[in-house]
Amino acid sequence: MPTASEIAQHFPIESQSSDRDKAFLLAARRLMGDLAPGYAYLEIGSFLGGSLAPFLVDPACAAILSIDERGKTLPDERGALFDYAGITTQSMLDRLHKAGLATEKLTTHDGPIDTMAVSDRRFDLAFIDGEHTDQACFRDFLWALPVMKNSSAVMFHDSSLIYKAIRLIALYLRKEGRPFTFLKHGNSEMSAVFLGDLSRCDLGRYFEAGEDCDAFYAASEVTVLEHSIRNRVRSGPDGEPLRSFTIDPPKAEKAYY
Numbered sequence: 409m410p411t412a413s414e415i416a417q418h419f420p421i422e423s424q425s426s427d428r429d430k431a432f433l434l435a436a437r438r439l440m441g442d443l444a445p446g447y448a449y450l451e452i453g454s455f456l457g458g459s460l461a462p463f464l465v466d467p468a469c470a471a472i473l474s475i476d477e478r479g480k481t482l483p484d485e486r487g488a489l490f491d492y493a494g495i496t497t498q499s500m501l502d503r504l505h506k507a508g509l510a511t512e513k514l515t516t517h518d519g520p521i522d523t524m525a526v527s528d529r530r531f532d533l534a535f536i537d538g539e540h541t542d543q544a545c546f547r548d549f550l551w552a553l554p555v556m557k558n559s560s561a562v563m564f565h566d567s568s569l570i571y572k573a574i575r576l577i578a579l580y581l582r583k584e585g586r587p588f589t590f591l592k593h594g595n596s597e598m599s600a601v602f603l604g605d606l607s608r609c610d611l612g613r614y615f616e617a618g619e620d621c622d623a624f625y626a627a628s629e630v631t632v633l634e635h636s637i638r639n640r641v642r643s644g645p646d647g648e649p650l651r652s653f654t655i656d657p658p659k660a661e662k663a664y665y
């Protein structure tokens with residue numbers, strides 16, 4: 409695990425991720441540098457550019473596509489709506505340039521991945537960190553998969569929120585007969601599926617042993633329920649939350665301050 413100051417050096421732009429999440433991204437970057445030099449990176453959900461930064465400076469990374477549905481208030485499995493208004497692709501680019509990061513290899517698309525023109529670009533590594541609902545994450549994966557190389561990796565953030573999408577993705581890959589390995593990073597919100605030859609490589613050289621999947625799914629279910637109850641359930645007039653309650657619609661809140 410890199411030290412806090414090493415992590416800060418690789419992530420000069422603020423990012424909605426923990427140091428362990430960032431360490432996982434750096435491990436994926438090392439894997440790509442060793443096994444797919446000249447790799448192409450696809451990011452769904454870039455916000456301020458925090459998770460783009462380590463790939464922008466990696467000489468082994470040849471091209472980056474950042475997809476972000478900007479300026480929306482988005483639903484979330486926590487039973488709240490997250491307002492991302494105010495951050496545009498231009499403000500992200502300005503922030504990256506201010507931090508001294510060159511963006512020549514970066515292209516951007518404003519909108520969800522299913523509005524992109526068909527292209528023959530293929531990617532080695534993807535990071536899905538857009539709308540944190542199971543449906544949106546599953547959609548992002550379904551549209552990303554055809555643009556991924558046979559041997560590639562797709563990472564997920566906020567894995568405990570979109571754990572049902574991850575279960576569906578594993579089911580879909582199994583049904584399609586695609587070789588894959590799923591890894592959930594312990595004490596972190598990062599996980600990844602490694603496809604094709606990457607599913608058979610020595611992942612232990614780059615990543616810590618993953619969490620037990622069933623324990624991850626069970627803990628995630630509790631996390632999502634707790635958030636939803638806190639965000640949406642109100643006790644009824646007798647003040648007894650378990651006997652009488654109402655469920656509010658999701659309320660909007662600022663995604664950042």
Ligand SMILES: C[S@@+](CC[C@H](N)C(=O)[O-])C[C@H]1O[C@@H](n2cnc3c(N)ncnc32)[C@H](O)[C@@H]1O
Nearest residue numbers: 423424453454455458459476477492537538539
């Ligand atoms: C949690 S932030 C991303 C954080 C960033 N990856 C980081 O680590 O700094 C989520 C971003 O996803 C974007 N977004 C939401 N829904 C999306 C979608 N369907 N497709 C692409 N981007 C989306 C939001 O506009 C926001 O910028």
